[in-house]
Amino acid sequence: MEIKQTAIDGTxxxxxxxxxxxxxxxxxxxxxxxxxxxxxxxxxxATIAQIANDFQLENVKIKAVDQGALDCVIKAxxxxxxxxxxxxxxxxxxxxx
Amino acid sequence: xxxxxxxxNLQAEDSKRQWEDFLIGLGIQDFSDTxxxxxxxxxxxxxxxxxxxxxxxxxxxxKYVAVNHTDLESAGYFNRVVSALLTNLSQRGIFHVLVYTxxxxxxxxxxxxxxxxxxxxxxxFLETGDTSISDYLAKLPHDSSGQAGAIVMNANPFxxxxxxxxxxxxxxxxxxxxxxxxxxxxxxxxxxxxxxVRAGTADLKNVIxxxxxxxxxxxxxxxxxxxxxxxxxxxxxxxIDALIFKERIAPExxxxxxxxxxxxxxxxxDTYNQVLQRVLPPAVRVTVLPRKTAxxxxxxxxxxxxxAIKNDMIKSVQAIVPVxxxxxLNNHLEELQQRIKKGMKIDGN
Numbered sequence: 001m002e003i004k005q006t007a008i009d010g011t012x013x014x015x016x017x018x019x020x021x022x023x024x025x026x027x028x029x030x031x032x033x034x035x036x037x038x039x040x041x042x043x044x045x046a047t048i049a050q051i052a053n054d055f056q057l058e059n060v061k062i063k064a065v066d067q068g069a070l071d072c073v074i075k076a077x078x079x080x081x082x083x084x085x086x087x088x089x090x091x092x093x094x095x096x097x
Numbered sequence: 098x099x100x101x102x103x104x105x106n107l108q109a110e111d112s113k114r115q116w117e118d119f120l121i122g123l124g125i126q127d128f129s130d131t132x133x134x135x136x137x138x139x140x141x142x143x144x145x146x147x148x149x150x151x152x153x154x155x156x157x158x159x160k161y162v163a164v165n166h167t168d169l170e171s172a173g174y175f176n177r178v179v180s181a182l183l184t185n186l187s188q189r190g191i192f193h194v195l196v197y198t199x200x201x202x203x204x205x206x207x208x209x210x211x212x213x214x215x216x217x218x219x220x221x222f223l224e225t226g227d228t229s230i231s232d233y234l235a236k237l238p239h240d241s242s243g244q245a246g247a248i249v250m251n252a253n254p255f256x257x258x259x260x261x262x263x264x265x266x267x268x269x270x271x272x273x274x275x276x277x278x279x280x281x282x283x284x285x286x287x288x289x290x291x292x293x294v295r296a297g298t299a300d301l302k303n304v305i306x307x308x309x310x311x312x313x314x315x316x317x318x319x320x321x322x323x324x325x326x327x328x329x330x331x332x333x334x335x336x337i338d339a340l341i342f343k344e345r346i347a348p349e350x351x352x353x354x355x356x357x358x359x360x361x362x363x364x365x366x367d368t369y370n371q372v373l374q375r376v377l378p379p380a381v382r383v384t385v386l387p388r389k390t391a392x393x394x395x396x397x398x399x400x401x402x403x404x405a406i407k408n409d410m411i412k413s414v415q416a417i418v419p420v421x422x423x424x425x426l427n428n429h430l431e432e433l434q435q436r437i438k439k440g441m442k443i444d445g446n
Binding site for chain 2 (some may be wrong): 008014018022035
């Protein structure tokens, strides 16, 4: 699937994560800012990468600014941002959920 | 109670006073109309009715971000205000956001995903979003052979004076990058100016014309170029602009020399030239070129062309613009005059 526009979801508040999805040219690129990047960075990126993979995104830039979000929050924010970027927010993504 | 975010209406006298008092308490003093009137939105965070944090945006630039840091919750307040501003901007389709701040606050912005582009002793310049200076640099045509030179111009519009600078630089370097200002606050739009520079230099094979984007003489790096400002302010803004050129752009594409035109008429540009001469060497050499004079002995100036448009006498400037610019003037005269009638200033840069 191709990213149609830049989209954002989430906030910078405690326990949340802000995800910005935009067009990429070099595969799935994930840039993470997090105070807990050292301990959980790999896991957070893996969660996001899995969802990008479920949506069959080939080229995408995902910027994640984490404030200590739980895994379920990371998933929800990533799915919403990707759907907005694909302009498919109105259609539930059953294969991803 | 969870603090509440509200839009502040700076048109309302008491809101504005509350906002100013809060900022003055945190050491922010500049509430000149030229600054404040640029703000598209201002948010306030209130805890028990007290203003505890605020932030504003002008275009894609965050301004007047301030938090009462005696409060234990100050980090959370900062994040909430920045977050709300970014969300509002994203709803208007703005995803690339820049901020000028004091160096001591750079880290706070970095913790919410901003990346520092450069910093000076007095200011830091950061960005976040779906594009970055790395993307911009990657898109510039790269060529590692020989020595490169650079010129930055607004070219509003491109004249034979600009052409003369480019020609001089092109004889002194193996290739010349011409960066055209991208900010849309001039009589000629960014695209028109870029196209006219391309058309007017198309025959010069070692000249590469590129947009300056948000990074060179933009409304973000150097607002004083577009708004009136004190010399102090011009110096610190141009220092950041010069540092971006020196530390980020020049090394990436091998620029050894920056060419400037002498500036007898504009104080702002003259101050900018002085700052460039102080900041760039020795990494980048600065060469000042004399300006070309018209047959009548006057220095060629784009301002003269703009006045000729206004006064409906473009024939008088035929001798000081390239054919491509002159053709454009003829084809778009009415439209350009309309823009001036609608209030577009033609006196500045």
